[in-house]
Amino acid sequence: MATRVGVITFPGSLDDRDAQRAVRIAGAEPVALWHGSHDLEGVDALILPGGFSYGDYLRCGAIASLSPIMTEVVAAANSGMPVLGICNGFQMLTEAHLLEGGLIRNDHGSFICRDQVLRVENTDTSWTRDFEAGENITIPLKNGEGGFIASDETLDRLEGEGRVVFRYVDVNPNGSLRDIAGISNERGNVVGLMPHPEHAVEPGFGPDTDVAMRSGVDGLAFFTSVIERTLASV
Amino acid sequence: MTTIIVETMPKAELLDPQGKAVAGALARLGTSTFASVRIGKRFEIVVDGPVDDAVLAEVRTVAEEILSNSVIEDVVGIHVVEAAV
Numbered sequence: 557m558a559t560r561v562g563v564i565t566f567p568g569s570l571d572d573r574d575a576q577r578a579v580r581i582a583g584a585e586p587v588a589l590w591h592g593s594h595d596l597e598g599v600d601a602l603i604l605p606g607g608f609s610y611g612d613y614l615r616c617g618a619i620a621s622l623s624p625i626m627t628e629v630v631a632a633a634n635s636g637m638p639v640l641g642i643c644n645g646f647q648m649l650t651e652a653h654l655l656e657g658g659l660i661r662n663d664h665g666s667f668i669c670r671d672q673v674l675r676v677e678n679t680d681t682s683w684t685r686d687f688e689a690g691e692n693i694t695i696p697l698k699n700g701e702g703g704f705i706a707s708d709e710t711l712d713r714l715e716g717e718g719r720v721v722f723r724y725v726d727v728n729p730n731g732s733l734r735d736i737a738g739i740s741n742e743r744g745n746v747v748g749l750m751p752h753p754e755h756a757v758e759p760g761f762g763p764d765t766d767v768a769m770r771s772g773v774d775g776l777a778f779f780t781s782v783i784e785r786t787l788a789s790v
Numbered sequence: 791m792t793t794i795i796v797e798t799m800p801k802a803e804l805l806d807p808q809g810k811a812v813a814g815a816l817a818r819l820g821t822s823t824f825a826s827v828r829i830g831k832r833f834e835i836v837v838d839g840p841v842d843d844a845v846l847a848e849v850r851t852v853a854e855e856i857l858s859n860s861v862i863e864d865v866v867g868i869h870v871v872e873a874a875v
Binding site for chain 2: 615650660703705
């Protein structure tokens with residue numbers, strides 16, 4: 557039976573369909589879930605997609621993190637289900653206290669959209685096991701409020717426990733402290749990052765590479781990783 | 791009816807890009823007297839009944855857990871404003 561990966565749509569989600577498509581291309585079955593429901597429909601893993609839920613009112617991801625379905629998301633995450641938060645989804649995971657730190661407006665004050673190089677620093681999480689440790693990958697980044705911040709104490713702990721999963725390479729696009737692009741929870745099943753793996757999964761639609769324009773598919777391993785993770789746990 | 795004002799600010803040690811942008815605009819207009827600008831939020835919460843300690847405690851909880859994110863913001867004020875008769 558195919559791994560079933562739920563993608564939750566919130567009011568103002570933009571990349572839910574792209575995330576579903578990435579799940580499909582990776583070989584799993586995407587399941588569209590709705591923020592207003594309390595039903596995870598028996599999925600094996602969850603993705604909180606990018607976008608501008610509730611128009612980024614109050615704080616990015618803050619109102620979405622109070623959605624009905626988040627009760628079930630928090631319970632599932634705490635029981636070990638793989639959960640990936642991309643961009644706005646990462647912001648929601650911090651607002652829901654499933655991940656530490658917070659995201660604030662980019663230090664340069666502007667929205668930024670670019671193909672971003674990241675270093676994969678932890679390949680033990682549910683979403684990164686198909687990467688090589690220390691591997692550099694290129695996936696799109698697009699955010700206005702992607703500056704990752706946390707207290708020095710929290711940053712030291714995240715680094716000490718290997719929970720900095722991705723770091724920006726060459727360019728720090730948003731003022732994130734210690735170039736942090738993505739982190740995980742202690743258990744490694746919950747991962748959040750600002751860049752967008754779901755936009756780099758199919759030749760012709762990904763970032764440019766040395767080989768050919770738009771041929772980058774470095775994001776695919778996120779989704780194949782979780783398939784292996786869920787199959788391994790059966 | 792009574793209005794309760796909740797004010798939040800980005801934590802002092804954090805960069806406030808909005809405030810910085812406004813400070814830059816003021817400087818360009820030639821106002822050299824302002825050293826810096828920081829931008830926070832003001833919430834006006836209207837209460838139907840009387841404001842007692844229980845209501846204030848509830849507002850404080852909401853202010854600290856929902857209206858602000860303690861990782862990036864501080865609640866800097868909670869004030870009760872009696873309605874004009």
